[in-house]
Every structure is written in structure tokens, then in C-alpha cells.
Amino acid sequence: MATVIKKEVLAIYEKIKDAGFEVFLVGGCVRDLLIGKNAKDWDFTTNATPEKIQSLFKDSFYDNQFGTVGVPFEKKEEDDDLEQKNYVEITTYRREEGYKDLRHPEKIEWGKNIEDDLSRRDFTINAIALRTASEKSQEGSKETFITLAGLRFTLVDPFDGQEDIKKKLIKAVGNPDERFKEDALRLMRAIRFSAQLGFDIEENTLKSVIKDSKLLAHISGERIRDELLKILASDYPYEGVKLLDNTGMLDIVIPELSLGKGVSQERPGRHHKDDVFTHNLLSLKFCPSKDPMVKLATLLHDVGKPKSESHDENGLVIFYNHEVSSAKIAREIAERLRLSKKQKERVYTLIRWHMFTVDEKITDAAIRRFIRRVGVENVKDIVDLRIGDRLGGGTQTAESWRLKKFKERVEEQLHPPFSLNDIAVDGNDVMKELDIKPGPKIGEILQKLFEEVDEDLSKNNREYLLKRIKELA
Numbered sequence: 001m002a003t004v005i006k007k008e009v010l011a012i013y014e015k016i017k018d019a020g021f022e023v024f025l026v027g028g029c030v031r032d033l034l035i036g037k038n039a040k041d042w043d044f045t046t047n048a049t050p051e052k053i054q055s056l057f058k059d060s061f062y063d064n065q066f067g068t069v070g071v072p073f074e075k076k077e078e079d080d081d082l083e084q085k086n087y088v089e090i091t092t093y094r095r096e097e098g099y100k101d102l103r104h105p106e107k108i109e110w111g112k113n114i115e116d117d118l119s120r121r122d123f124t125i126n127a128i129a130l131r132t133a134s135e136k137s138q139e140g141s142k143e144t145f146i147t148l149a150g151l152r153f154t155l156v157d158p159f160d161g162q163e164d165i166k167k168k169l170i171k172a173v174g175n176p177d178e179r180f181k182e183d184a185l186r187l188m189r190a191i192r193f194s195a196q197l198g199f200d201i202e203e204n205t206l207k208s209v210i211k212d213s214k215l216l217a218h219i220s221g222e223r224i225r226d227e228l229l230k231i232l233a234s235d236y237p238y239e240g241v242k243l244l245d246n247t248g249m250l251d252i253v254i255p256e257l258s259l260g261k262g263v264s265q266e267r268p269g270r271h272h273k274d275d276v277f278t279h280n281l282l283s284l285k286f287c288p289s290k291d292p293m294v295k296l297a298t299l300l301h302d303v304g305k306p307k308s309e310s311h312d313e314n315g316l317v318i319f320y321n322h323e324v325s326s327a328k329i330a331r332e333i334a335e336r337l338r339l340s341k342k343q344k345e346r347v348y349t350l351i352r353w354h355m356f357t358v359d360e361k362i363t364d365a366a367i368r369r370f371i372r373r374v375g376v377e378n379v380k381d382i383v384d385l386r387i388g389d390r391l392g393g394g395t396q397t398a399e400s401w402r403l404k405k406f407k408e409r410v411e412e413q414l415h416p417p418f419s420l421n422d423i424a425v426d427g428n429d430v431m432k433e434l435d436i437k438p439g440p441k442i443g444e445i446l447q448k449l450f451e452e453v454d455e456d457l458s459k460n461n462r463e464y465l466l467k468r469i470k471e472l473a
Contacts, residue, residue, distance in 0.1 A: 005033070005151065008073035009042045012057070012088050017132070019056055021048040023090075024114055024129035024156065031125045033148050034165055035197070042088040045117050045129065049110070053090050067092040067110070093117040114156050122179055122186045123193065123205075124161035124171045130154070168199040176208035184215035187249060188227040195231045195240030206247075213248035224253055225337040232292040232299070238285035241299065245281075256329055257299070259306040265319075273394050276305045280392070287388030288398070293343055294381045297350035298388045300330040327352035349374055350382050354389065358406040365455045367406075367413050379410060420450045424462040425469065433469045445472050 005025075016023040023046040029039035046053070053069045054060050062069045072087040093111035111117050114129050121127040133145055133152040146155045155162070164171050170193050172179045172186075180186050187209050194201055201209065216224070231240035244250040251258055260276030274282065280302055287298040304325030327348050334344040353374050357366075374382050387398045399407075427442045436442070449468060453460045 004038050005148065006042070006073070009088055010151075012071050012073065012090075013044065013132075015056055016044070016046055016048060016053070016090070019048070019052075021046050021052070022114070022131070023048070024131045025153075026117070026129045027121070027126050030128045030130050031161070031165070033130075034128065034162065041085050044088060044090045045093055045114065046090060047093055047113075049092055053092075067094055091117075095120060115158050118156065118158055119173065121173055122183070122189060124159040124164045124173055125169075125193070125199075126161070127157075127159050127173050128161040129156040131156075164202070168197070169202045170194050170197075170199050170205060171202035172205045172208065176205045177212065180208055180212040180215060184212070185219050185223050185227065187213060187216050187247075188219075188224065188231075188244075188253075191240055191243045191247070191249070192227050192230050192234070194243060195234035195236045198236055201243075209249075210247050214252070216249050216252045221336050221338045225339065228253060228337065229292040229296070232284075232295040233290065237295055238281060241281055241284060254300075254303075254333055256303050256333060260303070263306050263309060265305075276302055283385075283388040283392030285388075286391035286398075287384055289381060289384040289388075291381065293346055294350065294384055297330070297347045297354075297381075298385045300326065300333065300347070301351050301354050301385060301389060302326055303333075304329050323352055323355045346378065346381075349378055350385055354382060354385050356382070356386075358400070358402040360402055360405055362406070362409075363455070364409070364413060364457075367409050368418050368454055371410065371413060372419075376414060379414065383407060418454060418457070420446060422460070423450055423453050423465065424460050425449065425465045429466060430469055433466055434473050445469060448472055 013023060013025070023044055025033075025043070026045045027041075027043040029042050032039040048056075050062050050067055050069050053071070054062055057069075057071045060069050060071045068089050068091045070087045070089055074086070093113065093116055095109050095111045095116050118127040118129060130146070130148070130153040133154050144155050144157070146153050159173050170190050172190075190201055190205065190209055193199065231237055231244075234240060241250065244253060245258075257277060257280060260278075260280060263276040265276060265279065266273065280299055283301060284295060284299040287295060289295060289298075302319075302322060304327070305319045305322045307329075308319045308322040308325045330351050331344060331348045334347050339347070353370075356370055356374075371379060383403075386403065390400070390403075391398060423446070425446075427438070427446060430442045430445050431437065434441075449465055449472070452468070453465070459465070
């Protein structure tokens with residue numbers, strides 16, 4: 001298995017062990033190492049209290065009530081994975097009781113051993129622990145030896161998580177109903193792990209996910225957002241969203257999507273064969289972007305069609321200005337999910353302008369207006385959305401010849417795009433020619449000059465524009 005345990009992480013581990021404490025690698029990092037992936041997050045559990053850990057690491061931080069201490073380490077230049085955290089989270093063995101808010105335990109107490117700690121975790125594949133084999137095994141623990149990244153470890157796996165990794169199963173630790181009632185976010189985490197790893201959800205666990213799905217309504221928008229974006233960023237975002245729908249959680253996360261179920265798009269000459277809901281999901285499936293924001297925009301790009309549905313004079317269904325309605329609804333969804341202002345505007349822009357024309361007769365000026373409208377930074381993303389839209393609608397080719405030609409022409413205008421700063425006169429010229437002082441009049445004239453030149457770049461010469469300043473005044 002091509003796995004790596006960072007030297008900086010091992011140094012922190014060894015320092016805790018050398019101080020006389022028990023310490024284990026635990027959770028997602030162990031799971032990823034066993035699968036053969038490089039871990040993004042590093043988690044330890046130990047019998048040392050937070051105060052003891054902080055006394056060992058003066059630059060550590062401790063700001064929560066769950067016994068977790070963060071110990072930073074320096075990321076190397078060769079670490080090109082921006083998602084990888086540059087700190088280890090170290091948690092004291094603990095037991096938890098009482099989850100009245102379906103998220104946070106009412107009572108936390110230090111556990112006696114590693115089995116206590118593993119028994120409180122969500123899924124068997126995350127309830128496996130590793131420690132260096134030189135350490136003495138705990139009496140009665142289910143330990144086996146394993147070699148990872150050239151190092152020999154003892155492995156503690158009381159819930160047979162290794163076997164579930166081999167079977168590619170997401171299975172709850174113990175009683176799944178109890179696990180989900182302890183923390184309802186685990187309902188989405190089950191689907192997120194399934195989408196990230198390509199694993200199935202074990203039968204009894206899946207039954208409980210469906211049974212308990214309504215509990216997700218008690219979880220905050222921020223928590224739901226984080227899991228949703230991880231699903232969209234996974235290797236199987238389509239399957240993940242389908243699972244959200246099949247388990248009943250999509251109606252809590254994005255209920256607006258379900259309004260598209262049964263809304264037909266068929267009419268003569270149109271390639272759409274599926275209802276609006278299915279089309280949105282298939283567009284997500286075929287969108288080539290890996291960016292979760294682009295994936296989200298693609299998933300929502302036609303979410304306004306049910307509210308835009310009408311019929312033409314022949315009685316055929318049409319969705320007039322559905323991109324405007326979809327963008328508005330997507331902004332409301334983004335607000336509910338607590339996306340940042342920049343993320344909200346990006347999703348809105350991609351959806352609002354996704355119906356851009358690619359007619360071969362379009363002028364260069366129109367292409368430049370398109371670039372300014374969507375923003376240079378969004379041009380590739382909106383094309384990726386368009387490709388998902390095409391393939392999700394049943395078209396067999398990702399790009400029509402018109403779209404390919406359009407991309408070529410956009411590329412010609414992108415470096416850099418023509419802007420107001422590029423015209424041959426400026427505000428000083430306007431003031432001089434008209435003998436006026438600074439004011440809004442100057443900006444109005446410059447904007448008119450820009451629009452005229454943008455339509456015909458041959459007019460961008462100083463002599464012509466100085467003459468036009470006086471005519472426009």
C-alpha cells in the first residue's frame with residue numbers, strides 16, 4: 001500500500017510516548033492508511049489529559065470542551081495538498097452519554113482504555129487504532145500486528161473495521177439507531193463516506209439511516225453544508241446525492257430539488273427526455289469540474305424550472321427565463337447553507353448566465369460582454385456547467401462544434417479582456433475637452449465611449465474619441 005506517515009506527525013507521537021503515556025493513531029487517518037490513501041487529517045487518542053499534552057507542546061491550542069488539543073507542525077513545500085491540515089488533534093480517551101440535542105453529548109468523562117474510546121465512534125472503519133509495536137499491549141485488547149509505511153504497529157480493531165474495509169462497507173459501531181440519535185449528522189456522514197470511498201452502506205445501517213433521516217432537521221445549516229460540499233467534491237457526487245434522495249435527507253438539505261420530480265421537459269426537437277429533477281442530477285454526474293461550488297451550481301442550475309413552467313400557443317411546455325428563477329432560488333439555498341458571500345455570488349453567477357449563446361455569428365464584442373458579465377475567473381466553470389447540462393440532457397457529445405468554436409473565441413479575448421482602462425482617452429481628457437470639473441458626467445461619457453469602442457475596436461484611436469467626447473456632451 002502506497003502510504004506515508006509524516007515525520008512531523010511521528011515526532012509528535014514519539015514525544016507523547018516517551019513521556020510515559022499510551023498513545024494511538026485513530027480514526028480517519030488509520031482508515032485511509034489501511035485503504036492505501038495518504039491521510040489528510042491526523043488524530044491521536046491517549047490516556048494523557050489535555051493539561052499533560054499542553055505541558056509537552058508549548059505551541060499547542062485547546063479551545064473546546066471535548067478534550068481535544070491541537071499540536072501544529074510545519075508543512076513542507078512538497079506538501080501540495082491544500083486540504084491537508086498542518087496540525088495533529090489529540091484527544092484523551094473518553095466516554096460520552098446523553099445527546100439531547102442530537103449532536104453534542106450531555107456528559108463526557110475520561111475513558112479507561114482504547115476500547116472505551118473506540119466504542120463511542122460512528123462507523124467501524126473509523127473505530128480502528130494503531131500504535132507502535134514496541135509498546136506493551138493492553139490486557140484483553142484485540143490487537144494484531146501490521147506494517148505500514150515501513151513501520152511495525154499493533155492494530156486495535158474491536159468492531160472488525162478491517163473486514164468492513166475489505167468488504168467496502170459503511171457499518172455503524174454497535175446499534176445504528178443509537179449512533180444516529182447520539183449525533184444526527186452521522187446520517188449524512190454515512191453517505192459522505194460512501195461517496196468518498198465508493199463503499200456501500202451496510203443493510204442494517206442503511207435501514208436506520210432511512211428510519212432516522214428526519215433527525216437531520218435538527219442539525220445546523222453550517223454542519224449540513226460541510227457534509228454536502230464533501231459529497232460534491234467526492235469521486236461519486238451523483239451517487240451521493242441519489243443516496244440523500246433515496247434515504248429522505250435531500251428533502252431536508254435541498255427540498256427545492258424535489259419539486260422537479262415529474263416535471264416533464266419533453267417537446268419536439270428538444271433533447272431532454274428526463275424530468276427536471278433527474279436532469280439536474282445527471283448534469284451533476286457529467287459535469288467535468290472537481291470544484292464543489294461548480295458541482296453545486298450544476299446541481300441547482302435548473303432548480304427554478306418548476307416555478308417557471310408554462311405553455312406556448314401549441315400547448316407545449318416552456319420554461320421562460322428559468323435561469324433567472326433558478327439563480328434566485330439557488331441564492332436562497334446558499335443562504336440557508338451559510339455559504340460565504342463570495343461562494344453565494346459565484347453560484348448565482350454560474351446559474352444566472354448558464355444559458356449563454358454560442359451562435360457562430362456572435363460578435364467579438366458580445367463575447368467580451370459575456371466575459372465581463374460572468375467574470376474572467378468563472379469562464380471555465382460556466383463552460384463546465386454547460387457541458388454537464390448537455391450530457392445530463394441526453395446529448396452524446398460533451399461539446400458541440402459551436403461550443404468548441406465559442407471556447408476558442410473566448411480564449412482569444414481573455415488575455416487580457418478589453419476593459420474601460422484600455423480605451424485611448426481617460427477622465428482627464430474628458431475634463432480638458434469639455435472644460436469641466438470632476439463629477440459623474442465624466443464616468444457617463446467614458447462608459448458610452450467604451451461601449452462604442454467595444455463594438456468596433458478600430459474606433460479606439462485618440463483623435464476619433466476626442467471628437468466623440470464633444471459630440472456626446
